[in-house]
Every structure is written in structure tokens, then in C-alpha cells.
Amino acid sequence: MLAVFRRLLFGAPLPTSRQIHERLPKFLALPVFASDALSSVAYATEEILLALSVVGAAAWGAAQGIAAAIAALLAIVAASYRQTILAYPAGGGSYTVTKENLGVYPGLVAAASLLTDYVLTVAVSVAAGVAAITSAYPQLVHEKALLGVLFVGLVAFANLRGVRESGWLFAPPTYVFIGTLYLTIAVGLFKVITRTPLDHAIPPGHPVVASQPLSLFLVLRAFAGGCSAMTGTEAVANGIPAFRPPESRNAATTLTWMAAILGSLFLGLTFLAHVYRVMPAPHETVVSQIARGVFGRGWFYYVTQYATAAILILAANTAFQDFPRLSSILARDRFAPRQLGNLGDKLVYSNGIVVLAAAAMGLIVMFHGDTHHLIPLYAVGVFVTFTLSQTGMVVRHLRLRESGWRVHCVINGVGAFATGIVALVIAGAKFAHGAWMVVLFIPSLVFVFHKIHQHYIELGNQLRLTEADLAGPMELTSTAVVLVAGIHKGIVRALRYARTLSPDCRGLYIEIDPSETPLIRDRWEKFGLGVPLVILESPYRSLVGPVIRYLEEAKRERRDQVVTVVLPEFVPKKWWHKMLHNQSGLFLKLALLLTRDIVVTNARYYVEK
Numbered sequence: 001m002l003a004v005f006r007r008l009l010f011g012a013p014l015p016t017s018r019q020i021h022e023r024l025p026k027f028l029a030l031p032v033f034a035s036d037a038l039s040s041v042a043y044a045t046e047e048i049l050l051a052l053s054v055v056g057a058a059a060w061g062a063a064q065g066i067a068a069a070i071a072a073l074l075a076i077v078a079a080s081y082r083q084t085i086l087a088y089p090a091g092g093g094s095y096t097v098t099k100e101n102l103g104v105y106p107g108l109v110a111a112a113s114l115l116t117d118y119v120l121t122v123a124v125s126v127a128a129g130v131a132a133i134t135s136a137y138p139q140l141v142h143e144k145a146l147l148g149v150l151f152v153g154l155v156a157f158a159n160l161r162g163v164r165e166s167g168w169l170f171a172p173p174t175y176v177f178i179g180t181l182y183l184t185i186a187v188g189l190f191k192v193i194t195r196t197p198l199d200h201a202i203p204p205g206h207p208v209v210a211s212q213p214l215s216l217f218l219v220l221r222a223f224a225g226g227c228s229a230m231t232g233t234e235a236v237a238n239g240i241p242a243f244r245p246p247e248s249r250n251a252a253t254t255l256t257w258m259a260a261i262l263g264s265l266f267l268g269l270t271f272l273a274h275v276y277r278v279m280p281a282p283h284e285t286v287v288s289q290i291a292r293g294v295f296g297r298g299w300f301y302y303v304t305q306y307a308t309a310a311i312l313i314l315a316a317n318t319a320f321q322d323f324p325r326l327s328s329i330l331a332r333d334r335f336a337p338r339q340l341g342n343l344g345d346k347l348v349y350s351n352g353i354v355v356l357a358a359a360a361m362g363l364i365v366m367f368h369g370d371t372h373h374l375i376p377l378y379a380v381g382v383f384v385t386f387t388l389s390q391t392g393m394v395v396r397h398l399r400l401r402e403s404g405w406r407v408h409c410v411i412n413g414v415g416a417f418a419t420g421i422v423a424l425v426i427a428g429a430k431f432a433h434g435a436w437m438v439v440l441f442i443p444s445l446v447f448v449f450h451k452i453h454q455h456y457i458e459l460g461n462q463l464r465l466t467e468a469d470l471a472g473p474m475e476l477t478s479t480a481v482v483l484v485a486g487i488h489k490g491i492v493r494a495l496r497y498a499r500t501l502s503p504d505c506r507g508l509y510i511e512i513d514p515s516e517t518p519l520i521r522d523r524w525e526k527f528g529l530g531v532p533l534v535i536l537e538s539p540y541r542s543l544v545g546p547v548i549r550y551l552e553e554a555k556r557e558r559r560d561q562v563v564t565v566v567l568p569e570f571v572p573k574k575w576w577h578k579m580l581h582n583q584s585g586l587f588l589k590l591a592l593l594l595t596r597d598i599v600v601t602n603a604r605y606y607v608e609k
Helices: 002-010 016-022 026-039 041-055 058-087 093-102 104-136 138-160 163-193 216-230 247-275 286-295 299-314 316-332 350-366 371-377 380-400 405-433 435-463 489-501 514-527 544-557 575-580 584-591
Strands: 478-484 505-511 533-537 562-571 598-606
Touching: 026 041, 026 104, 026 163, 026 247, 026 299, 026 316, 041 058, 041 104, 041 216, 041 247, 041 286, 041 299, 058 093, 058 216, 058 247, 058 380, 058 405, 093 104, 093 316, 093 380, 104 138, 104 286, 104 299, 104 316, 104 350, 104 371, 104 380, 104 435, 138 299, 138 316, 138 350, 163 247, 163 286, 163 299, 216 380, 216 405, 247 286, 286 299, 299 316, 316 350, 371 435, 380 405, 380 435, 405 435, 478 489, 478 544, 489 505, 489 562, 489 598, 505 514, 505 544, 514 533, 533 544, 544 562, 544 584, 562 584, 584 598
Parallel strands: 478 505, 478 562, 505 533, 562 598
Antiparallel strands: none
């Protein structure tokens, strides 16, 4: 039944041979890997204006200068990641570059920063998408956390169905979003050029009160908020293996498209926010105000809001592509649990998808789905990653000295310096507003990676075979203990099996109801196959405690033997029949799971009609 339900929910499983056919062409890869970066234009301008709103009308002019600086930085980072894509076609992005060129622990810092940023990407993008919905429907504003959790679940479900299916699902909303914003910018600019009367969000005669002068601190804080537009830039470099051949060239082309679209939309919206005199409002986003100013509250306004909400929610898909992929690389290098490296039925890293969804849902609930509370946690990790990756590329160019290495070295060096400064600015400007949590979490995650790696190394050393291990006695003897709840066909089958394991075989019955013990003794003498029966009283009607105590005594009897516990189990014909019986065998297996020198085995008896 579970297999049928899984197939209905997630579709038929795919063979490993289909993996290359599940790769993405460029027109599908753009919405899959660039939706995070492209969606950030929906809130990056708002974050700049929110930080500058205290300076009044001066905010609009300053915002344009800050947006231009961020666009220039975006161009530098995109050029650097093009080199990373071409140099490391196997993927892994910043982690692989940093680990190979700067060392293991800088690589782990890059990985921890990226994984943290991916969790925040899901939480922030979905929360921003919900904010777009509540801008159009204010009555839903109190359900933001619930809506956020539901949307994260939907995106996770879509990704569990496979890469290509999620690509076809997310492509239409992404391209509609790009089209609606370009049309909004084009119509808005046309009205400005033709001197058409504008529907200002704040009328020109209405004064915008300044509560403090423009300062360097405010500019840096606004710059830090606006840099959220650059998150997701590295996603393409991490997901190169998901592209169709030639993987590197297709990934580099997709990255260039993404940077061009992102930069032009960001600059265009920031300019329109100036000419339409838009300021952040408690229950309406900046994009909503711009669309309303350009088109009014007609049908196209709602199309824009729906497209913005969709791209923001689906932007989480970028993280759902890269978080599991990076986690699998860490698992392969033995820095993360091995389960994260397992490919699921649909040729996706299902365990990583589930972990990411759970972490993002927890953040949304913790911060009540409020974008402005989540944004301060955002972008710190990604700029640390940018800096480490580009520094690693500089070291690589200096080491290999390939054709054009001097020019590439300058590009990466400028990028590393600029993003390093930005990382410090973001951490400093947002530290008191919540960034301290990320600053502490990243080294904590690196420590966890170290401990996991240490465990795998120690385990490997313990399990490694040498010739000395084969020099000792080859036979391992055991004592077989059959746990008895009554006398029936399943018990007799278990006794027969246990007698093949050891000449020292015994039954163990825990007396819960003393009135049943005489009947058990009589039936055991008749059907017990000559196996001795041990009866233990349990005055408190506990099953697990007396069993464990007896097994410890059995281990002390012969310290050179292993105790094998045989659990008789009957399997009913119908799955729901299982719910009509107690699960004492399951609880015993869990209790004995980590007990030393005890082997637990099930002897199943299948019930027929």
C-alpha cells in the first residue's frame, strides 16, 4: 500500500540510466537556478528605502546611487563565477574552489555559509511571496506564518518529484514575472519620458519628513540591505551537473543571462521608486506600489502581484536544488551524514530536500513569517562565500598560470576585496538586528562538520582489516534466547530456527499475568521441543526491563560468546490487521539496538487466509 501511495504522490521511480536525460536545457535551468536571484529584486529596493526612510526625500536619490554600486558589484561577482564554472565543471562551486585552493577548513566555512544562506533563502523568499499576497489581500496578514509553511511544503513536494518536473512547473511563473516587471518598467519610463501625469504614491505637495540627516552609517546599512539582491548568484556554479552537455558552457551562459536580467530589473525598479515617490508601507510592498502607480488597480496590477508572489515562493526552488547537491558533496567527503548523499527514487537527493524544508519551516514559524525580521539574517553567509571563492580562484590562477591568468587574477582579486568589504559591512550593519545569530551559527556548523568527519575517520580505523585480525579463532559461538509470549506455530518455528544457531538455546517468558503461567508451563512441556523455558516475574508488568536484565546475566555466564535474541513475529495477511496487535517486539528491538554483544533477529511466521 505504501508503495502505491508513494507512486501516486511522487510518480514512478526512475532508473539510474535516466539521470543524464533528466538534465536541464538553458531555458529551464534559468528559472530553476536563477529564480532566487531574480526574485530578490522584489524586496531589495524595499530594503534600501526602508533603511533610508528616516532621511526623507533624500532617500530616493541615495537609493539610486546604492543600487548602481550593487549592480557593479554584481557584474564583478558574475564574471568571477563564470571563471569558477569553467574551471570546476564537476560543480560544488565555492566549497570545491575554497577547499582545493585554501584548505579544508576555509572550504568548510564556505560550505557552512552556503548551507545557512540556502535555508534563509527559502524562509525569506517564501515570506516575501506571502507579503506580496497580503498586499493584495490584507485580510490574510495574520496568517503569514501558516501560509509560509504551506508554500515551503509545496515547493519541497515539487522537488521530490524530480528536477525536470520542477523545472517545467517553475518556468512559466518565472518568465511571467520577468515579463511583467519589464513591462512595468517600460510603461513607467514611457510615462516619464512623455511627461504623462504620474500617480505618485506620495503626492509631490506632501512633505516627506526627515527625522535624521543622511549619514555614512545609514548608507552602509542601506547598502547591506540592498545586497540581498545578489543572493543566489552562486547557485549556477553549484549545480553544473544538472545542465545538459556541454555543462560548463551552458551554465556560464545561464549565469550571464541571470546577471543581466537581475541588474536591469533592480536598477529599473529603484528608478521608478524615485519618480513615483514610493516609500515602504506596513501592509504594501514597494513593487505593489510601483505597479499600482503605473497601471492602477486594474487586472494587470493583480497579474503583477500574482507573478511576484509566485516567483518569490518558487525562488525557494534554487535552494532546494543546491542545498541537497552541496550536502551530498559534503557527505561524499565525510563531513555530513551519509544519508544526505543518497539519491532518491526520482534521482534527487530526497533527504537533503526534507532537511532544508524542515529548517526553513522552523525559521518561518520562529519569526512569524515577517520578511523584515528575516532579512537581517540574510546575505551575511553568501558574501563570506563570495570572498572565499574568489580568493581561492586568485590562488588557483597564481599556481597554474594558465592563458590569461593575469586578467582573471585581477577580476577575482577585485571581486574578493569588494565582497570581503561588503561581508564586513553587512555583518556590522546587521549585527545588532539579528546577524549575530548567523555569525555564531556558521562556526558552530563547521565544528559539527569536523566532529562528523572525525567520527567517520575513527570508525574507518576501527573497522579496517589487517592480517592480525584473521589470525585469531575463526568461529564465533552464541547463546540463543527465544522471547516467548505464548505457545503457537510462530513460536515453534522460532524455536526450530534458534536451535540451528546454538546448542545453548532457551526460551524466556516474562510473567505479566500469574494466572496464565501454569498453562504456559503445560503447553511448553508438550510443544517446547525440549528447549528449557526461563520464567521471570514482572510485578510492575514491564517487559523491556526484565528482558534486558536477563540478557546481561546471560552475557556474564559466557563472556566469550554473543547472545542472539530471537523475536517470534507473525505477519498478518492484511496491512491493517497489524494495528490490532501490540508492538512489543518493535519496542524490544529499539531497546536492544545499542546493547553490546547482543544480536537481534526476527523469526517471521506468515499468516495465510
